Amino acid sequence: MDKYEEFMALTSQAIGILKDMSKRSPYDMASDGMARKTAKSFTTLADVLFGPTDSPRLQRESVALAEDRGLSLEYLEMVEKDAKKLQKRDVRLGRVVDGLRTISITDTQRRITDLEKTLDAAVENDNDRPRSEALLEPFWDLVESTGTGLIRPxxxxxxxxxxxxxxxxxxxxxxxxxxxxxxxxxxxxxxxxxxxxxxxxxxxxxxxxxxxxxxxxxxxxxxxxxxxxxxxxxxxxxxxxxxxxxxxxxxxxxxxxxxxxxxxxxxxxxxxxxxxxxxxxxxxxxxxxxxxxxxxxxxxxxxxxxxxxxxxxxxxxxxxxxxxxxxxxxxxxxxx
Structure with missing residues (x-):
């Protein structure tokens, strides 16, 4: 196997490389000789795939799919870059999958933070469940209520x-x-x-x-x-x-x-x-x-x-x- 073939074989191991990068600091990677901007870019991508998340099941499925298809670092960066472009203020409704749907809201920091505080106030003493699950019922209580709506804390x-x-x-x-x-x-x-x-x-x-x-x-x-x-x-x-x-x-x-x-x-x-x-x-x-x-x-x-x-x-x-x-x-x- 010549160097080109070794390089092409390495590109299909992006998930394994990112998993190892997730255990390292980008600042130490930069001291090893990698450009600091590149190190931050890779560790940020590694954190998306292996870091803490509100959707661990979706994260696991994404990692498994990328590994199964042998996606390269460049391809994974392109996907993440396109995902970051979704910044306009809107409400997105996903399609039905196994009886479930997803709603995504993008708005100003003030309105979303006020919503977050309103939901947090209802689950302040609920430490037994993940935060993402505990916020669900207060969210629907707020949507379906006829009260005053968002808390102005x-x-x-x-x-x-x-x-x-x-x-x-x-x-x-x-x-x-x-x-x-x-x-x-x-x-x-x-x-x-x-x-x-x-x-x-x-x-x-x-x-x-x-x-x-x-x-x-x-x-x-x-x-x-x-x-x-x-x-x-x-x-x-x-x-x-x-x-x-x-x-x-x-x-x-x-x-x-x-x-x-x-x-x-x-x-x-x-x-x-x-x-x-x-x-x-x-x-x-x-x-x-x-x-x-x-x-x-x-x-x-x-x-x-x-x-x-x-x-x-x-x-x-x-x-x-x-x-x-x-x-x-x-x-x-x-x-x-």
Whole structure:
């Protein structure tokens, strides 16, 4: 078999290659010599096929079909690229398959997020089922009800705003000010004022104190994060800080950067918000020496670390990488 034949044989093994790529960081792949843009493209595709999903059965069937047909990386990238083009605001109704149909809604971030919060409010204490299943009945209750419809929630959601921008908004000069929320969306200065006038911000406004290098400042310590500590952590990281993750802080879990089981304190500088998936894959262990202060150890999949005040992913290859999500760069530490 010459090199061309080896190459053609390799192209039919795209699924196996992507499965192995799903276990690696794109930043470490880039350090191995692959172009960073290419590495991100491949790992993003790998995450679609092997990462967390609301439709695991459909994902398994797609992977099996692609493997059975020996589809190439180029073909799979083309399919994913075409799928991303479906961005226009609409409602799509799928055909009937085995007695089931699918409905897909694409609309503005604000309307979809309000819908999500409305459904979440009905399943707040339902932890036994996958979230996608638990949301189904509340969705139909909302559609079939004759009530008031969508919840217009008070913003217990955290809003991060710098002092300069707050001064502009307060003086009515914040038309161009954009603030970020821990539900993963943004709000203009005008919308901020309207929310305050409508009472959507609640009867209390909380102020968090952040140090440029140490992060959130507080004196409380406890095993579980209090509401105050959680609010500080949300204000700092409005979305999960793991690179390329877009789960908003409202749906994240409080995470100890230095694991509590290894002596990590429950204080603001040792807390961050991670989505359920990344909180699970974060490497809390690794080789440790006996010492008074917890040692970070060498990461496997990667672990969160505070570096120069900001929370970043410490990759297995030793790189420190931050999330580039547009809301992630608008948290409290970025306003200092």
């Amino acid at each position: 008070e913003y217990r959601t955290v809003i991060a705003i710098g002092l300069d921008d707050f001064a502009k908004v307060s003086c009515g000069k914040g038309e161009d000010v954009v603030v970020a929320l821990s539900d993963g969306t943004t709000m203009t200065g005008a919308e901020f004022i309207n929310a305050a006038m409508e009472g959507s911000l609640g009867d209390k406004l909380y102020v968090g104190l952040f140090h440029p290098t140490a992060g959130p400042v507080n004196l409380y310590e406890a095993r579980f994060a209090s509401d105050k500590l959680r609010t500080l952590a949300m204000a700092e990281n409005l979305v999960c800080p793991w690179p390329d993750c877009n789960v908003p802080a409202d749906r994240c879990q409080v995470h100890h950067i230095d694991a509590h089981k290894h002596g990590g304190y429950t204080k603001p500088s040792n807390l961050t918000m991670l989505c359920k998936y990344h909180n699970g894959v974060n490497d809390d262990d690794g080789p440790r020496k006996k010492r008074k202060r917890p040692s970070p150890g060498k990461p496997k999949r990667g672990r969160m670390r505070r570096h120069r005040g900001k929370v970043r992913l410490h990759t297995p290859g030793g790189k420190l990488v931050e999330n580039t999500h547009h809301v992630s760069s608008m948290g409290a530490m970025d306003l200092i």
